[in-house]
Amino acid sequence: MTRHVDERLATTDAPRRYPDFFDARVVSSGMNLYWHRRDLRGTDNRGLVRAVSRSAEPVIPVFVFDPTVLEHASAVRVACLLEALEGLRAWYRERGSDLLVARGEASDVLPRLAAEHDIDAVVWAEDYSGLARERDRAVTAALEDDGVACDPVHDAIHHEPGSITPNEGDHYSVFSYFWKKWRDREKLEPLEPPAADALAAVTGEPLPSASELGFDEPTATPQSVTQTAARECVTEFCSGPIYRYADAREKPAVDGTSRLSAHLKWGTIGIRAVYEATERAAERAATDDDRESVVAFQRQLAWREFYAHVLAFNPETVTENFSGYEHDIPWRNDPDELEAWKAGETGYPIVDAGMRQLQAEGWMHNRVRMLVASFLTKDLLIDWREGYDWFRRKLADHETANDVGGWQWAGSTGTDAQPYFRVFNPMKQGREYDPDAAYIREYVPELEAVAADAIHDWHDLESERRAQLAPSYPAPIVDHGERRERAIAAFEQARGE
């Protein structure tokens, strides 16, 4: 059977307009299966709309717990996944349908379900990581062998990989150029959910528990990740905080960012719905500054798409440096220093606050992510892959493209044009971005009663003074000045200088 993919999906450069693509053209006579993966919502879901519009028969929604994918999961992410799935299942049930839940390799499970339900085609939303694409190739081969059509759809980002390109090459490596094109490109509008009668009246099995999937209860308490929570999050953020975002986003003590990352990772909200909410906010903006703040937020959404493009064309960068050096970087990988970093016991207050926030909440503020990543890769000269591995396990919003992108940026091996000698000074950064040390005190209770100045000078205090002020908080495990010099020398060596 020929693979049915809408030509307009496959073309890359020309902007596409809604509703062209979703003309309700019936292309199959039998039932379609909609395979949810990281798009755990019913509204503004291109794949689901596609599945509904390609057949007059009702669509059966399914989620597969695939052991190959779960191998790379973590307790905190499985907790988010199960919560999002509960929400999605409730959404289907309200419409007289249900989410089928299956366990096993997707390339075995989907052909079996297709045969059981006499399915004509399976539709899903693309995932651009190497692992996902490998799985999807196996699924496509297995389904097509059985005569079932596969219809993957772009949904997770506005402009799919290959659609924003430089004059030469398939993706940008410098964000500022990408951003200019991304910003000017027409965006699709959010999509309505399908009508209830377009969804099959099936009954699904209960969801497995985390322990049945082989995961413990998470140590972190992540934010709620459901469609309802996602909508509330966007509505609340776009009703006021978005106008302060440009200033507030750098202050970890201020609740100044959207907290949308876990929702975007799990797809409990569609990117079109998010973008439209920002556009409406821009229309309501009272001042130029307000409008610029909205654009500053949209720019961050573009970073997510930039990294998705980079990963799609460089899947090996999950483990390999994006930017090569003449020689290997002489990482030191001291195990005690790595453990101190993970535990938030480095004696650098803002670094420790970040690492403890990660442990407690499964999330960390972006400014602090940059700082702790610089500290690991430069001050401790520990391979960025160690840090990536820890973040991957601990972050509720772990998204391969963003996480790899962020780590390689911090470790000076990434796409960023910034030089290898960028080494964040944790004391200066603490003073600048957390001047009252409110963020630090929240996550490092040993410093609760210590004045902000002493916290920011922790590195330079006499050891007796430190012992007096906060006896249970460690002295700095390394000297930043010395380590900075050492890191620069190591990178120069790698450059062959």
Ligand SMILES: Cc1cc2nc3c(=O)[nH]c(=O)nc-3n(C[C@H](O)[C@H](O)[C@H](O)COP(=O)(O)OP(=O)(O)OC[C@H]3O[C@@H](n4cnc5c(N)ncnc54)[C@H](O)[C@@H]3O)c2cc1C
């Ligand atoms: C070392 C490191 C690792 C990171 N790992 C991840 C990760 O696994 N998952 C993840 O979503 N983000 C990651 N980021 C990017 C960023 O820190 C988070 O997206 C952000 O802190 C999430 O909070 P928010 O939703 O409130 O962000 P907001 O500031 O409100 O931004 C809105 C959205 O824009 C996107 N975004 C914002 N900043 C970035 C960025 N620098 N790169 C890519 N996308 C961005 C995210 O989808 C975010 O939800 C990482 C950054 C660094 C430095």
